[in-house]
Amino acid sequence: MPGILHRRIQLHYEYLYTQDDFEAVRELLHAVAGISLDAGKRELVYGRLARRLRACGLDRFSAYLTLLRSAQGKAEVVHFINALTTNLTGFFRDPYQFDYLAEKVLPEAAARTRSGQYYRIWSAGCSSGEEPYSIAMVARECSPCRDRLDVRILATDLDSSVVAKARQGYYPQERIADLSSALVHKWFRRRGGGDHSRFEVEPALKELVEFRRLNLMHEWPEQGPFDLIFCRHVMIYFDHSTRRTLFERYADSLVDGGYLFLGRSETVHTVSECFAPAGPAVYRKR
Numbered sequence: 001m002p003g004i005l006h007r008r009i010q011l012h013y014e015y016l017y018t019q020d021d022f023e024a025v026r027e028l029l030h031a032v033a034g035i036s037l038d039a040g041k042r043e044l045v046y047g048r049l050a051r052r053l054r055a056c057g058l059d060r061f062s063a064y065l066t067l068l069r070s071a072q073g074k075a076e077v078v079h080f081i082n083a084l085t086t087n088l089t090g091f092f093r094d095p096y097q098f099d100y101l102a103e104k105v106l107p108e109a110a111a112r113t114r115s116g117q118y119y120r121i122w123s124a125g126c127s128s129g130e131e132p133y134s135i136a137m138v139a140r141e142c143s144p145c146r147d148r149l150d151v152r153i154l155a156t157d158l159d160s161s162v163v164a165k166a167r168q169g170y171y172p173q174e175r176i177a178d179l180s181s182a183l184v185h186k187w188f189r190r191r192g193g194g195d196h197s198r199f200e201v202e203p204a205l206k207e208l209v210e211f212r213r214l215n216l217m218h219e220w221p222e223q224g225p226f227d228l229i230f231c232r233h234v235m236i237y238f239d240h241s242t243r244r245t246l247f248e249r250y251a252d253s254l255v256d257g258g259y260l261f262l263g264r265s266e267t268v269h270t271v272s273e274c275f276a277p278a279g280p281a282v283y284r285k286r
């Protein structure tokens, strides 16, 4: 019977991949990135990691796992993480939160912040940069803030490949298709022509944002305390106790009354007492 099962697995997959391998991948990803992979993601894991086995010249997942756990496998762990993160994002994703930022949070800060003082924002889990650049556009567009608020944005992500893309700030046309032509005209430069043209973020926006690779499970930036933290559509990948720890660390990294923006399906409710609800998936440090 095990022989039959073994043959079926080999027929189905190009690389030998067992349930134990899948469980070992889940365990390792949780250990290195805090990410809890759903038990139903077995096929997805195969699809994402098969190309890494090809790149490493391996024919089975158990050998790939051995490599990842070895001293020589350190560089491969970065590829392993990059292959398994979900980077879905977009400019002005959940637009009502950007309205809240423009109409409430930034004007309030502009009225309060003394000149010469930075207003510090952290986009934690920034993916390919659309989120921090959207924040930067709001900061540059919103009238009371434009002149009175000196915004600085730290944007970090665990996935080194998206951080590199974000830093370059080049986007294909479809990524900016939902932006108004006024915004595109003001904040992007067309590079190249025809179907291959790309849109580069203007230096005036880029200069507000510093990108860095950072694993939220490790040490955090010293640039704090922050006035505002965006951590949207990131917490969903973590289990309850990891979320609780992160909320407490966010509270420690925020000024009193500082804001935390989460994804629309994420909440601090039942997880942490450090924050009070303030707006649409927006919380304030108590």
Ligand SMILES: C[S@@+](CC[C@H](N)C(=O)[O-])C[C@H]1O[C@@H](n2cnc3c(N)ncnc32)[C@H](O)[C@@H]1O
Residues within 6 Å of the ligand: 033, 034, 035, 085, 086, 087, 088, 089, 090, 093, 124, 125, 126, 127, 128, 131, 156, 157, 158, 159, 162, 214, 215, 216, 217, 231, 232, 233, 234, 237, 263
């Ligand atoms: C779905 S994207 C969300 C992007 C953006 N915040 C948004 O809402 O559009 C989630 C991001 O979280 C990052 N991420 C996952 N685990 C992380 C960790 N332990 N440390 C830092 N970033 C992490 C992923 O690499 C991914 O780019």
